[in-house]
Amino acid sequence: MSGSTIDVLVAGAGAAGMAAALAASEQGSEVVVVEAKETFRLGSNTAMSTSMVPAGGSRWQRQAGIDDSPERFYSDIMAKTKAAADPVVARALTRLAPDLVAWMADSAGVPFELVTDFQYPGHSRDRCLAVADRAGSTLHRHLLDEVARRPEVTLITPMRLTALEHDGSQIVSVRLETPDGGREEVTPHRVVLATNGFGARQDLVARYIPEIEGALYHGGDESTGDALAIGELLNADVGYLDAYQGHGSVASPHGILVTWATVMHGAVLVNTSGERFGDETTGYSEYAVPVLKQPDGVAWVVFDRRIDRACRVFKDYQDLLAADAIRWSKGTEELAGVIGAPAASLAGTLIAVEEAAVGDSDDSFGRTLWEEPLRPPYGSIKVTGALFHTQGGLRVDGNARVLRDGDPIPGLYAAGGAAAGISGHGADGYLAGNGLLSALGLGYLAGRHHGTDD
Numbered sequence: 262m263s264g265s266t267i268d269v270l271v272a273g274a275g276a277a278g279m280a281a282a283l284a285a286s287e288q289g290s291e292v293v294v295v296e297a298k299e300t301f302r303l304g305s306n307t308a309m310s311t312s313m314v315p316a317g318g319s320r321w322q323r324q325a326g327i328d329d330s331p332e333r334f335y336s337d338i339m340a341k342t343k344a345a346a347d348p349v350v351a352r353a354l355t356r357l358a359p360d361l362v363a364w365m366a367d368s369a370g371v372p373f374e375l376v377t378d379f380q381y382p383g384h385s386r387d388r389c390l391a392v393a394d395r396a397g398s399t400l401h402r403h404l405l406d407e408v409a410r411r412p413e414v415t416l417i418t419p420m421r422l423t424a425l426e427h428d429g430s431q432i433v434s435v436r437l438e439t440p441d442g443g444r445e446e447v448t449p450h451r452v453v454l455a456t457n458g459f460g461a462r463q464d465l466v467a468r469y470i471p472e473i474e475g476a477l478y479h480g481g482d483e484s485t486g487d488a489l490a491i492g493e494l495l496n497a498d499v500g501y502l503d504a505y506q507g508h509g510s511v512a513s514p515h516g517i518l519v520t521w522a523t524v525m526h527g528a529v530l531v532n533t534s535g536e537r538f539g540d541e542t543t544g545y546s547e548y549a550v551p552v553l554k555q556p557d558g559v560a561w562v563v564f565d566r567r568i569d570r571a572c573r574v575f576k577d578y579q580d581l582l583a584a585d586a587i588r589w590s591k592g593t594e595e596l597a598g599v600i601g602a603p604a605a606s607l608a609g610t611l612i613a614v615e616e617a618a619v620g621d622s623d624d625s626f627g628r629t630l631w632e633e634p635l636r637p638p639y640g641s642i643k644v645t646g647a648l649f650h651t652q653g654g655l656r657v658d659g660n661a662r663v664l665r666d667g668d669p670i671p672g673l674y675a676a677g678g679a680a681a682g683i684s685g686h687g688a689d690g691y692l693a694g695n696g697l698l699s700a701l702g703l704g705y706l707a708g709r710h711h712g713t714d715d
């Protein structure tokens with residue numbers, strides 16, 4: 262590669278990097294993607310995800326007769342983040358989203374379908390698209406296959422971007438390293454940092470997001486904050502470093518995601534005292550910390566056969582079945598034995614759930630979404646709260662350009678977890694799908710941008 266001209270260098274081959282590479286190649290650019298981890302096809306956040314990508318006003322919604330728009334989606338983002346989301350980036354991504362998902366389907370062959378069997382918390386319309394097995398690895402494979410078909414794109418792995426020098430008007434050099442000690446310097450015209458966030462760095466999590474410090478980390482192990490470190494050396498603007506996606510239900514000890522679709526279909530979470538501890542439907546991200554505050558930092562997701570059937574479409578759920586993580590109990594007493602909870606307490610909780618679900622009384626936590634009451638036999642899975650990925654990072658504009666004192670740094674872009682996202686602060690601003698939307702959307706905008714000032 263030394264000496265050759267690279268139009269666009271992309272660091273990271275997750276959703277953000279793939280979208281950037283594909284979009285840049287369509288502009289006629291020669292693109293090199295360097296990826297740090299040889300096994301990234303399984304270990305990146307994109308591969309671990311459930312493939313949900315939201316778009317307000319997509320053609321899939323039109324076909325299903327769903328009235329939605331970028332404006333409505335933007336309003337939902339602002340409502341969920343209490344107006345704390347970056348308005349420029351949120352506006353750019355919600356406007357782009359319908360075209361982005363159409364482009365992914367038409368140009369990259371991603372077989373999206375609209376998820377209509379339940380709504381994730383905070384979305385006022387059915388607007389999440391996903392692949393049939395709800396597996397990020399499937400979504401990722403389609404993007405990788407398309408990249409492999411493009412002669413303009415070269416993917417090199419394992420190779421890590423480790424440093425970037427910029428003279429204020431252009432990129433001067435980029436250092437690339439291989440695990441065997443190989444090193445080279447290149448001078449691309451543009452660089453897209455698509456290296457995700459800092460979830461795998463305990464020290465940075467402790468510094469910026471102490472509330473989730475020490476929790477299970479259930480994300481890519483190369484999310485080591487490389488973009489943040491590079492940006493800080495360039496005095497780039499950084500923001501929202503306390504923002505993250507948590508999750509209130511990762512099976513313990515299996516380490517497999519228990520989809521929140523269980524909850525949205527009517528499941529509840531109880532602790533080892535047999536008690537619920539909140540309105541589960543507010544959101545899975547903000548439920549990580551309440552779960553961690555329960556005795557031993559665990560809870561049990563309790564559901565029934567109807568919910569079991571509804572969740573089988575998820576690959577993660579199939580993995581739970583294969584791992585024998587689900588315990589079935591004929592009734593409350595047996596369930597109490599499984600959980601190790603006092604039977605009377607658990608029985609009281611389930612009676613109250615039934616009354617709220619059929620509308621006989623108000624739920625003491627204010628929950629109103631139930632679908633149907635739970636019916637025995639009861640399924641249960643022991644879960645813990647986890648950190649999935651961080652949502653803060655380099656501040657970017659509506660073209661994914663990295664900012665310094667509010668102005669773009671020429672030639673430098675960030676996308677996905679490397680950039681500050683649209684989730685506001687903390688855990689509760691995260692809306693399902695906004696991780697992949699920030700990755701794919703900012704990646705696409707970065708790849709498509711031609712590098713001039715407008």
Ligand SMILES: Cc1cc2nc3c(=O)[nH]c(=O)nc-3n(C[C@H](O)[C@H](O)[C@H](O)COP(=O)(O)OP(=O)(O)OC[C@H]3O[C@@H](n4cnc5c(N)ncnc54)[C@H](O)[C@@H]3O)c2cc1C
Binds near residue numbers: 397457481487694696
């Ligand atoms: C279990 C789980 C489920 C999720 N489900 C969803 C969902 O359904 N919808 C949604 O929107 N979001 C979901 N998310 C979040 C989503 O996965 C992330 O927001 C998104 O994948 C981030 O994409 P990315 O390209 O920025 O990062 P990644 O996919 O992690 O890609 C970054 C890549 O960069 C590489 N890298 C790191 N440093 C360097 C370097 N210096 N040089 C070169 N390469 C480097 C890494 O090895 C990695 O392959 C989920 C997350 C988890 C953990």
